[in-house]
Amino acid sequence: MNSDIYNEGxxxxxxxxxxxxxxxxxxxxxxxxxxxxxxxxxxxxMDQELATKVYKTLAFHRVLDERxxxxxxxxRLSFYITALGEEAASVGGAAGLKPQDMIMTQYREQGALMFxxxxxxNFMNQxxxxxxxxxxxxQMPIHYGSKELNYMTISSPLATQIPQATGYAYxxxxxxxxxxxxxxxxxxxxxxxxxHAGLNMAAVQExxxxxxxxxxxxxxxxxxxxxxxxxxxxxxGVGYGIKTLRIDGNDILAVILATQTARAYxxxxxxxxxxxxxxxxxxxxxxxxxxxxxxxxxEEEVWQANDPILRMKNWMLKQKWWDETQxxxxxxxxxxxxxxxxxxxxxxxxxxxxxxxTDVYDVPPLHLQKQFEQLxxxxxxxxxxxxxxxxxx
Amino acid sequence: MAQMNLLxxxxxxxxxxxxxxxxxxxxxxxxxxxxxxxxxxxxLQEKFxxxxxxxxxxxEQGIIGFANGLASQGSIAIAEIQFADYIFPAFxxxxxxxxxxxxxxxxxxxVGKLTIRAPxxxxxxxxxxxxxxxxxxxxxxxxxxxxxxxxxxxxxxxxLASIRDDNPVIFFEPKRLYRASVGEVPEEDYQLPLGKxxxxxxxxxxxxxxxxxxxxxxxxxxxxxxxxxxxxxIIDLRTILPWDIETVVNSVxxxxxxxxxxxxxxxxxxxxxxxATVQKECFLHLESPVERVCGLDTPYPLALEKEYxxxxxxxxxxxxxxxxY
Numbered sequence: 213m214n215s216d217i218y219n220e221g222x223x224x225x226x227x228x229x230x231x232x233x234x235x236x237x238x239x240x241x242x243x244x245x246x247x248x249x250x251x252x253x254x255x256x257x258m259d260q261e262l263a264t265k266v267y268k269t270l271a272f273h274r275v276l277d278e279r280x281x282x283x284x285x286x287x288r289l290s291f292y293i294t295a296l297g298e299e300a301a302s303v304g305g306a307a308g309l310k311p312q313d314m315i316m317t318q319y320r321e322q323g324a325l326m327f328x329x330x331x332x333x334n335f336m337n338q339x340x341x342x343x344x345x346x347x348x349x350x351q352m353p354i355h356y357g358s359k360e361l362n363y364m365t366i367s368s369p370l371a372t373q374i375p376q377a378t379g380y381a382y383x384x385x386x387x388x389x390x391x392x393x394x395x396x397x398x399x400x401x402x403x404x405x406x407x408h409a410g411l412n413m414a415a416v417q418e419x420x421x422x423x424x425x426x427x428x429x430x431x432x433x434x435x436x437x438x439x440x441x442x443x444x445x446x447x448x449g450v451g452y453g454i455k456t457l458r459i460d461g462n463d464i465l466a467v468i469l470a471t472q473t474a475r476a477y478x479x480x481x482x483x484x485x486x487x488x489x490x491x492x493x494x495x496x497x498x499x500x501x502x503x504x505x506x507x508x509x510x511e512e513e514v515w516q517a518n519d520p521i522l523r524m525k526n527w528m529l530k531q532k533w534w535d536e537t538q539x540x541x542x543x544x545x546x547x548x549x550x551x552x553x554x555x556x557x558x559x560x561x562x563x564x565x566x567x568x569x570t571d572v573y574d575v576p577p578l579h580l581q582k583q584f585e586q587l588x589x590x591x592x593x594x595x596x597x598x599x600x601x602x603x604x605x
Numbered sequence: 606m607a608q609m610n611l612l613x614x615x616x617x618x619x620x621x622x623x624x625x626x627x628x629x630x631x632x633x634x635x636x637x638x639x640x641x642x643x644x645x646x647x648x649l650q651e652k653f654x655x656x657x658x659x660x661x662x663x664x665e666q667g668i669i670g671f672a673n674g675l676a677s678q679g680s681i682a683i684a685e686i687q688f689a690d691y692i693f694p695a696f697x698x699x700x701x702x703x704x705x706x707x708x709x710x711x712x713x714x715x716v717g718k719l720t721i722r723a724p725x726x727x728x729x730x731x732x733x734x735x736x737x738x739x740x741x742x743x744x745x746x747x748x749x750x751x752x753x754x755x756x757x758x759x760x761x762x763x764x765l766a767s768i769r770d771d772n773p774v775i776f777f778e779p780k781r782l783y784r785a786s787v788g789e790v791p792e793e794d795y796q797l798p799l800g801k802x803x804x805x806x807x808x809x810x811x812x813x814x815x816x817x818x819x820x821x822x823x824x825x826x827x828x829x830x831x832x833x834x835x836x837x838x839i840i841d842l843r844t845i846l847p848w849d850i851e852t853v854v855n856s857v858x859x860x861x862x863x864x865x866x867x868x869x870x871x872x873x874x875x876x877x878x879x880x881a882t883v884q885k886e887c888f889l890h891l892e893s894p895v896e897r898v899c900g901l902d903t904p905y906p907l908a909l910e911k912e913y914x915x916x917x918x919x920x921x922x923x924x925x926x927x928x929x930y
Contacts, residue, residue, distance in 0.1 A: 314678075348711035357710045364677070365710035369701045375670025376702070382671065383678030386628065386656060393674075405694070409667025416662055417671070571708045572747050574717060574771040577800065577847035580747075 237446045237458045239490065242465035245518060247526025256308065256469035260533045266307050266464060267528055268542065269327045270521045273299045275546040280339065283554055284499045289339055291353045295320045297494030300464040300520035301426045303327050305394055308471025314380050314393040316364040316373040319354055320426065321396045328361040332549060336557035348571070349563040371401040374410030374423070381414070381421035385482055392478045394422040394471070400431025402445045411452045414484035422474045423486045426461060428493035433506040449486035461489030462520035492518070565605045609790040612783045614757035615645045618764040619683065621794050623653045626681055631658045633668055633685030642687055643724060643783055669695035669721065673702050676719035683768060689725035689777055690737045703773040704748030717771035724780035726818050726868050727914060732907035738869040743775050744846040744878070750774040750799060751845040753817040757788045762797030763843065770799055779818035802849035804856065808838035811862040811927055814853060814879065816842040819866050819915065826920035835928055845875055853879065854886045861892035862927045866915050871899040893930030896923040
């Protein structure tokens with residue numbers, strides 16, 4: 213039994229509220245929008261090579277999102293989710309980790325997977341749910357995953373990855389691995405029961421997991437002031453007894469530094485860390501959403517001026533690690549590569565009919581095999597109705 | 606061989622599983638030092654340490670979410686839900702996550718190393734929140750296996766098979782029999798097959814089918830029927846999903862009659878699935894309609910439990926209805 217709570221702190225003899233906002237939470241900022249570093253700011257461990265990789269990943273992210281939304285508008289792709297304006301959170305998080313660390317995400321963190329080296333072809337094949345998709349064409353676009361890159365396959369239900377990350381990290385600890393798990397989610401998902409479950413269990417079970425909240429102001433149309441009344445998500449970390457950082461999520465240096473610091477702490481102390489990255493979802497929730505119905509242009513403009521990619525570019529230019537010509541060429545090259553990749557992937561066949569019944573279990577059970585045989589007979593009888601698979605099994 | 610009750614048999618299986626692989630982890634509410642409210646995990650923390658057998662906070666969705674993550678990492682995760690009645694906060698983690706983990710990732714990841722144990726069923730004056738039999742909810746979810754043992758020997762062999770099976774398994778334990786059912790159980794390691802029913806008693810006139818604690822009930826009804834000269838073939842389904850259609854169908858093709866009995870309410874229970882399949886596979890061999898003897902379509906009662914349950918007398922009446930149809 214934890215009896216400290218009875219003995220600690222001030223004793224009062226009249227009812228004395230503590231205020232929900234009484235905890236003062238500092239906001240970590242390293243980099244200003246013009247690319248200068250705040251005086252006295254601590255810098256992350258990052259050389260020119262890593263910085264260039266981070267910047268190129270951010271650029272790739274921006275172009276991919278742009279092109280895929282265009283493809284969706286042209287009717288070539290069914291669905292897409294951008295991370296416009298908050299790319300630094302996912303790219304910077306991955307950059308602050310080691311390759312052996314597991315990353316579990318919500319769905320707006322493709323930047324982490326880009327940083328880990330998921331190929332353009334892999335992205336495309338997933339989005340076009342074709343025969344070469346690692347996920348075998350079973351999930352809607354953007355539900356990526358890669359065992360090789362330690363990036364857990366995304367699932368649509370919100371926040372389910374949070375207690376899973378705790379369990380995954382516990383397993384890493386049990387095995388004595390030099391590895392942690394980083395778990396992304398939004399401020400909206402933090403309202404789900406799984407958030408509470410995952411954070412509380414991580415604290416109690418002493419799991420080396422970094423909870424990374426992207427507080428981007430909106431859950432589809434619901435603004436964060438209709439999502440919670442406390443002091444953001446960071447204040448909850450205090451309640452769970454978890455070491456907590458709040459950072460400027462559009463500040464790539466702050467994101468990387470916070471993640472590096474959290475990783476070192478989680479590994480050394482076998483304990484979780486919560487990071488709340490303050491940002492703004494500049495784009496729509498998804499291609500099925502239109503933000504003009506619930507927020508103003510003026511509000512968006514404020515955040516457009518906070519572009520995290522431009523901020524990093526300004527810093528790279530000041531460092532003399534990058535120049536404008538390189539920049540123009542890079543964006544142009546990515547546009548070409550992506551257009552070419554779309555043309556290839558959209559023409560690749562759908563997955564084989566077998567993938568309907570494989571991976572439900574390790575081996576398809578008898579009743580499922582029987583259902584499958586009946587389906588094949590049916591397709592053979594009406595081949596015109598099933599043009600993608602008829603005659604191909 | 607040793608005399609064990611059903612709890613000892615479960616404990617023995619867990620002990621073997623933890624002994625054979627140091628990545629096997631048992632956890633749940635009160636599972637640690639106390640050994641669980643029914644003492645199924647008794648002594649495991651002392652033997653294998655607090656890192657491998659421990660209490661969790663009171664959060665079923667967290668327990669199964671944690672278990673999913675742990676199993677996907679490659680550890681052998683054995684999670685206890687204290688009562689099957691309290692499994693529902695974890696429904697999303699079981700139905701949307703565990704069951705679909707392998708499929709949705711194209712087999713990049715899986716939680717085949719997950720086993721969920723939960724005491725289920727009535728007969729202990731537990732009322733509506735300590736008596737439910739929720740197997741049918743999970744049987745409707747492709748990707749899961751659902752296993753229910755009827756006695757200590759079955760419990761140990763089926764639990765070891767469930768832990769080692771490379772799919773997520775829900776293992777419902779008949780808590781009414783935890784101490785009441787005692788039998789000979791090998792102290793060493795053995796497994797019984799998943800997905801296979803067992804013909805417990807061979808008979809000719811009618812097939813009786815059940816699982817878990819309900820097996821005792823149909824066996825008692827069969828004894829009464831035997832006095833009337835009715836020969837019952839008794840089958841224990843053992844695995845609810847995927848279920849052994851062949852064994853059941855072959856039996857009904859022989860006897861021409863079937864009574865299925867379950868503790869859970871009648872409507873959309875697993876007995877209904879069995880009845881539908883049997884009428885399709887055995888239509889021209891059936892001598893009478895398939896009989897389902899189940900709980901009423903109400904929450905599980907307390908004071909009137911005796912009236913509510915699918916007892917041996919109700920099963921006996923169903924046997925007579927079927928034979929005299």
